[in-house]
Amino acid sequence: KSPNPGVQRRSGPGTRAEYVRRATTMSEAADSFKDIAVPEGSDRRELYKSPYRAIYTYKMSAQELDEKFREAITGDHQKGGWQIKNDERVKYVGKLEVSKEVSEDGDPSNKKKLDYKVSFEDYPEAGMSALKYYTIQSYTK
Numbered sequence: 001k002s003p004n005p006g007v008q009r010r011s012g013p014g015t016r017a018e019y020v021r022r023a024t025t026m027s028e029a030a031d032s033f034k035d036i037a038v039p040e041g042s043d044r045r046e047l048y049k050s051p052y053r054a055i056y057t058y059k060m061s062a063q064e065l066d067e068k069f070r071e072a073i074t075g076d077h078q079k080g081g082w083q084i085k086n087d088e089r090v091k092y093v094g095k096l097e098v099s100k101e102v103s104e105d106g107d108p109s110n111k112k113k114l115d116y117k118v119s120f121e122d123y124p125e126a127g128m129s130a131l132k133y134y135t136i137q138s139y140t141k
Contacts, residue, residue, distance in 0.1 A: 031134040036098060036116060037079035039068035047130075054133045062092035062122035062129040069118075069131065073098060095119045 012035045031038055035056040040042075058065050073082040087096040096118050113138035121130040 017051040017117060028129065030079050032079055034116060034135065035079060035100075035102075035114070036082060036118075036133060037072035037075075038131070038133075043069050054123065055074060056131045058129050058131070059127060060129060061124065061127075062120050065129045065131060066092045069120075091122075092124050093120055 030064045033049070037060055038054070038056055041058040041060050041064070043057075045057045047055040047057055049055075051066055060068075070084075072079070076083070082098045082100045085097050088094045089096060097115060098118055099113065099115045101113050102111050115136050117134040117136060119130075119132040119134070121132070124130065
């Protein structure tokens with residue numbers, strides 16, 4: 001029996017079920033930027049996300065973030081398989097590029113190359129680091 005006999009339960013926007021569905025979808029979206037995995041980490045926060053770039057902060061050193069990043073993008077899983085190239089970082093801080101070939105429309109002969117820039121920043125006095133993803137077009141403008 002309902003605790004409020006005259007009140008009907010509703011479904012759709014604004015209900016708990018809708019909120020949980022949206023939160024799940026948003027967390028899945030937060031796990032990648034343009035099919036590049038965003039590594040899990042201590043106190044990960046998404047500061048900004050657009051179609052051209054994304055900024056994440058972590059409560060961990062740049063060295064620890066580098067380990068998590070490499071595991072996330074180069075692993076043998078759906079969002080893995082990326083290659084790191086043009087690594088200009090010094091002591092885990094700086095820029096690098098990631099690249100991956102993907103087949104379009106499931107046709108292995110029809111491949112397209114994806115390239116993105118990634119930047120690592122370290123804030124040791126705060127015990128934090130940042131990871132920034134850029135599309136090549138937005139990065140060169």
